[in-house]
Amino acid sequence: MFGYYLDLALRSLKRNKVLTALMVIAIAVGIGASMTTLTVMHLLSGDPIPTRSATLFYPQVDPSPDPDPGHTHEAWDMMDYRSAMDLWAAHRADRQAMVASGSLRLTAPEVNQPPLMAQMLSTTSDFFPMFDVPFQYGGGWQPQDDQSRSRVAVISSDLNIKLFGGANSVGRTLRLKDNDVRIIGVLAPWRPSPQFYDVAGGRFSNGKTASFYNKPEDVFMPFSSSLDINASGTNIFTCWHVPDADTKIEDKPCVWVALWVQLDSAAKASNYRRFIADYAAQQKALGRLTHADNTTLRSLMQWLDFNQVVPSDVRLQTWLAFAFLLICLFNTVGLLLAKFLRRSGEIGVRRALGATQGAVLAQCLVEAGLIGLIGGIGGWLLTLLGLALIRQQPVEYADLLHLDSMMFLTTFVMAIVASLLAGAVPAWRASRVALGLQLKTL
């Protein structure tokens, strides 16, 4: 029966090409617009590290000293050096890494290229195993390198290509400012979306959060030795006092260090929660912290949610695209209604010859589904076009965009479901045509 209905549907579509084209275009445009934005949403709001995200946490204590009435009771997005260092050095989690970012001047003395400004991540040895960072050559540094302030660095695949043409550069030298460091590892291409370990301050960004989707830094160095080299170029989140110019960065009244911990079970997470609360209470007793009750331990995904990492423009575009799809569907409903009811005579004959209401309904729905399928193909092409257009834009996440198999399938499922929904009312109406009346007018 399905084959026969399909044949009928094809004939009917061919009969009125303009109307068919209108419906197909309406579905294609609506699907294209919503799938383009949905794909962007899907890529931006996804889990940056699906295998690990459930075990990664972001502890925070509140070093703000003043009992300020305007204090929002939400700790700053990063920690001061002392708190972060204490928590890190306690090694109470399965793995832990401190993170701070900065920028500095970089040259490769053996390579004849102009100096460039590079982004550097200061972190500790657990960073690489904890975040499953893939290596192309060499590997990360060891815990003792953190202790001994080793002048070693891991570089990104991009930087390795730029400086060394992609060859194995382990053992070669980089000059950071005026210091020589030895390359001990080169990352394989690694592009978490968002660049989760640097996310902070989303709630102050007014929805302009596209920078969370930047590429990872080009240089990774042990936290201790990177401060020896680039304390002045390290990014500071905010300060609660104006720091004196000659204060060492470790002692500045500022927050600039993030701590990530890996806790492999719920029990460990609740233990760690207690540990940071105890730490804050102890520090309050020592007179260093004021807000001992203000500690949090968010999981990675909670932290991303809290920072509203998906840019508000992207969310707005998604809503707009779905409104567009809705209007396109309204249109299709109207046009299908017109099309089916125009065939009332034909349907009357089928019914008189013994077709049930269900059979007429099925026939109409097959026709609607076919329109959806053709519209889906158009929508898929338009989605590819839309993504290609966004890739041309100078946005941070441009290189991330692609249509994965899940979104490809979603395109067609959505097109067919949308057209069946649009076809439901017209098909129901068509199946209920008054038999006698139609036959009389023939």
Place this chain on the structure above:
Amino acid sequence: MPLRPILSSLRHHKLTALLLMLQVAVTCAIVCNVAFMISERVGQVTLSSGVDEAALSMLDSEMIRKGGNPQAQHAADLAALRALPGVTAAVAVDSLPLGDGESSYGACASAEDMAKAIAAHSMMQSGLCMQPAVFGGSPGEIGALGLHLVEGRDFHQDEYMTGTEVPTAIISKALADRLYPGKDPLGQSIYSGADKPIRVVGVVGTLLRPHLRESTSNQLAMIYPMLPNNAQVTYLLRSKPDDRQRVLRAAAARLFQVNPDRIIPAENMRTFEQMRGDYFQRDTTMIGLLLTSALGLLFVTALGITGLANFWVQQRTRQIGIRRAIGATRTDILRYFQGENFLIVSAGIVIGLLLAVLLNLILMAHYELPRLPLFYLPISAAVLWLLGQLAVLGPAMRAARVPPVVATRAA
């Protein structure tokens, strides 16, 4: 025109009429809000910076070796840049309107206000202190930027220094109005946390800050006689508008001759318009997207109206023939379909305007959009009425051409 027959005929097409009405309503609500968002963003990207944008271009230079004397280097660089043919002025600056990188300081009209603001932990809370952006630059900055002093004078040569403890400042008109309402700003003191208050010696008209905030504080800015004193500096060049690309290339080459030990990032070698374009790049993309989707929505709705009207005309060919046979003129038929469209679209618009206000409330809660000005409502109603009438015109005219003889034929 008699509406009764139209209404009673619509009663037989409840579902289709309802669909069309809803489509018009949703379109009306969305287009109304999208139009408002477009105008908000256009308002942003067309904000006047107050400087002579057409004549300006700039490039950054960063010395590779730390140490040395940045000021001496800047002076040498500027002398070389000024000697370039086509350059009418060159100054070293630390920031520019719409340049994004900004330093801002608390500024109060009196020491008491400053104390209050410090006690309240907020510069803006006391109402008397502001958080203006501060521009520093080498002598001649006002002239090179093409700023107009509405009051007072430019800085004297001996007022320039390197720190923030400057003796004098030139402030924007907006800042003057906020700090010293109803008073002559000239000679007033700015308390900014420095040991000595800063004296206002001049007022410039419009001056946008490097990084925009809410609309009320976009123009809060001060210019300090503060020489850039970092290894990294921006050189601002003034030349004929169409000569700027050549001047920029010549300037970069000349700077490398003066001292090759520097980085001149290619992405920051740009004209003022390019910098403005970079600053507003996301907004311009968004304007394009919003505009396309608004036009797309209107187009799709028009298609829907035409499609349905066509169907109705075909369905009623016989009735039209009968009406024509018993004396209705072509105009009567035309008017009938136009009237029918008007009724449906009007009903849609009424619902749509309510939806528009509702949607605006949602957007206000989630996207910090201001309240929709009410004049958008009649405008979008008019646009949809016009669209409906245009969309129905073709089918209605075809209906009017139906000859009376159709009535005598079998259907």
